[in-house]
Amino acid sequence: MSERRRRSIFDIxxxxxxxxxxxxxRFTERFMDxxxxxxxxxxxxxxxxxMVTPTEVIVTVDLPYTEESTIKVKPIDNRTIEVSAKMRRKIHFDExxxxxxxxxxxxxxxxxxxxxxxxxDKMEVRFKKGILEVHLPRKHEYHIPIE
Amino acid sequence: MSEEVKIIEKKEIPSGAVMIFGFPDVGLVGVIAASHLISELNDLEEVAYMESKLLPPLIVLHEGLPHSPIRIFGNREILLAVSETAIPADALYAIMYALIDWGKKKNVKMMISLSGIPVQNRQDIEELKVFAAASSPEILKMLQDKGIEILREGYMVGPQAIMLQKCAQLGLPALTLLAQCFLNYPDPEAAAEILKQLTNIAGIKVDVSKLLEKGEEIRLRARDIMRRTQQELTKMKKTQEYDIPLYVS
Incomplete structure (x- = not known):
């Protein structure tokens, strides 16, 4: 009779x-590709x-060929932001x-x-070396006291 | 050479050259630097290419003709291995071992890997540092004599890690140059810094002004290979390079 090895909690x-x-x-391959x-x-x-830090979320976006004055960052809902920017010149597909x-x-x-x-509503934005940096302070909705 | 990976020679391969690797990694530093070397050094031509079923079923079309995504360009002094596609993490060992074995048979005098080391505050750094690691104490001394800072402790993940270990085992002189760079964004400035140090070490002179001028264009063109490289770097657990090492001595 074969003996079944008990799995430890760490194995599980x-x-x-x-x-x-x-x-x-699989999800990434299916939807992101x-x-x-x-x-x-x-x-x-x-x-x-x-990047998520204890106090804020930092979103960076690489925006080459961008005119800084045309960059728009807007919240779509309370968990999504949309970034758009016009390029300094039109780039032909064949380029x-x-x-x-x-x-x-x-x-x-x-x-x-x-x-x-x-x-x-407390979003802060900076643009340096063609990289947009969006800083969003974190909302800590729960506080669990340590007894 | 492994049956899974074949290197097919198209031209006579010079003996005693320096073999350089420009493979996709953080900031695409190696690929951008290698691509610039090919466009600046007029006598570099395709001398060999890789054939492997470990790679995705992919060819690169140039002027309507098929090419392998991993090719070796060469002249009398240099053999430059470059990849135009993200290398699957699972295939990296076999591919690097095949290239190193091939280079050894061609009596290369040194192997140099061009890559990056990510820094979180990259946007705020004006002067990028280039670090190095080597396969032997003699090469480390040569690097220090040339004023290059040594990466003393820590983890290294990716093609350069395999190259250093294998070359140390085979007694082949090898070094890796790592420029401070963005983790997930193509970094032409870092590629320019690494090429300056390549001149310092191997005497390969290359003008980087065009590379810096075309920086934005390169960042736009390199997005897709960067995106796919990110996926492979995640599989390799590249972020281990940030880990604090625990040495047992």
């Missing part, structure tokens, strides 16, 4: 995180990054190696979901 936690990682990978530009709207999706269709890009545009609650 490891397996749980492994399955979660696999699911996240799409072109980073839109022919219809003539927009390019910029690269972006999010970026897109030779199978005609057109030109004139805007960078993206939406980013903020992973934790924040105060959208």
């Amino acid at each position: 936690i490891d397996e749980y995180f492994e399955s979660l990682e696999e699911w996240a990978e 799409r072109p980073s530009w839109n022919q219809r709207t003539c927009t390019i999706e910029p690269l972006r990054d999010i 970026l190696g897109i030779t199978h269709c005609k057109g030109e890009f004139e805007k960078l545009h993206c939406q980013t979901r903020i992973p934790v609650p924040v105060y959208m």
Whole structure:
């Protein structure tokens, strides 16, 4: 008779995180693997990054060829911001190696979901070296006292 | 050479060259630097390419003709291995081992990997530092004599990590140059800094002014390869480079 090894709580936690990682990978491949530009709207999706600190969320967006005065950052809802910016000059598709269709890009545009609650109305923005930095103070909705 | 990875030679390969790696990593420093080297050094031509089923079913079209995404460009002094696609994390060991074994057979005198080291306050840094690590104490001394700061402690993840370890094992002189850079954004300024140090170490002279002028264009063009590189870096657990090491000695 085969003997079943009892799994420790650490094995179960490891397996749980492994399955979660696999699911996240499949989700990313399924939904994120799409072109980073839109022919219809003539927009390019910029690269972006999010960092969560104990006090704030910092979203950075790489905005090359951008006219600083045209950058717009607006909250879509209490967890999403939209960033758009006009480019200093129109970039023809073929300049970026897109030779199978005609057109030109004139805007960078993206939406980013903020992973934790924040105060959208206290948003601070700076633009340096072509990188937009959006600072959003975190909203701590719960406080659990330590006894 | 592994059966999974083949290097096919198109031209005669010079003996005793310096082999340089420009592979996708943080800030795409190595790829941008390698691409600039190819456009600036007029005598660099494709001398070999890689064929591997470990790579996605992908070719790169140039002027309508197919090319491997991983190619080796060369002249009498340099062999430059460059990748135009993000290398799958699972394939990295086999690909690097094949390239190093091939370089050893071609009697390369040194291997140099060009890459970056991410810093959180990159926007605020005006003068980027270049660090180095090496396969032997003799190469470390040479780097120090040339005024390059040594990366003394910590973790290294990616192609340069495999290269240093394998070359140390084989007794092949090797070093990696790491310029401070953005983690997730293409960084042409960091690539320019690394090329300046390449001149300092290997005497490969290259003008970086065009690279800096074209910085914004490069950042726009490099978004997609950066995005795919980010996905592979996550699989490699690249953020371990930020970890505080626990040394057991």
